[in-house]
Amino acid sequence: MWHAEYRLYLYPVVRDKPISASALKTALQAIEFISEPLESNNADRYKVGEAFLSLICFMGCSPNIESEPQENSPFCYVEITQESVETYFIAGHNVKKINCHHCKEPQSKLAKNLLEANQQSLLTQKCSVCGECIDPSKINWRKSAFTARSWVLIGNIYESEAVPDEKLLSTLKQVSGCEWEYAYVRMK
Ligand SMILES: [Zn+2]
Known part of the structure; x- marks a missing residue:
């Protein structure tokens, strides 16, 4: 199975909020952001829906989007993670x-430490300067990382290439009862 190197993540701003994956699926199918599941061995992955290009706004004038599933080459897909009992730190x-x-001083190793952290040490x-406890959800990652228990992944979107439309974010808000944000993650 091909995994996108460039990803756009949508996530609820309330860090430890578990959100039903089936409720997300139903809502995202209703607005045609996603269509049918793509692979039998990965029930979380979906083909993009008919309205995908109106719910994700591409900055360029003619986005070159491959929406048909490919064997080993890039295409756009959507994954809805099963709500987890644990909070994850997602970054690339x-x-x-x-x-x-707290003190606004630079934290050079924090992201690396968080990526290597287990559930206890994540929070x-x-x-390294003031010694205060860091809450990763209070850090301004500038759309490059987040902490969450549920999220939606859009595969094969380059950093700042596209942004979620207001209708997509408000649909996610309706399902979850909280605001959603987005982040770009590069895996390699
Ligand atoms: Zn500090």
């Missing part, structure tokens, strides 16, 4: 330089 090689949310990392 494009993670931005960030600052402590107990300390600032």
Whole structure:
């Protein structure tokens, strides 16, 4: 199975909120953001729906989107993660330089530490300057990382190439009862 190197993630701003994956699926199918499941061995992955290009706004004038599933080459797909009991920190090689949310000093190793952290240490990392406990959801990652228990992944979207439309975000808000944000993650 091909996994996109460039990803756009949509996630609820309430870090530890579990959101029913089947409720997300129903709502996203209703607005035709997604259509049918793509693979029998990965029930979370969907083919993009008829309205995909109106719910994701591409910045360029003629986006070159492959929406048909390919064997081993890039195409757009959507994954809806099953709500997890654990909170995950999601980031990739494009993670931005960030600052402590207490003292505002730069935190050069924080993202690496969070990516390597287990569930306990995810929320107990300390600032290397002021020593205060870091809450990853309070850091301004500038759309390059997030912490969540549920999310929606859109495969094969380059960083800042496209943004979710208001209708997509408001649909997610209706399902979950909280606001949603987005982030770009590069896996390699
Ligand atoms: Zn600090």
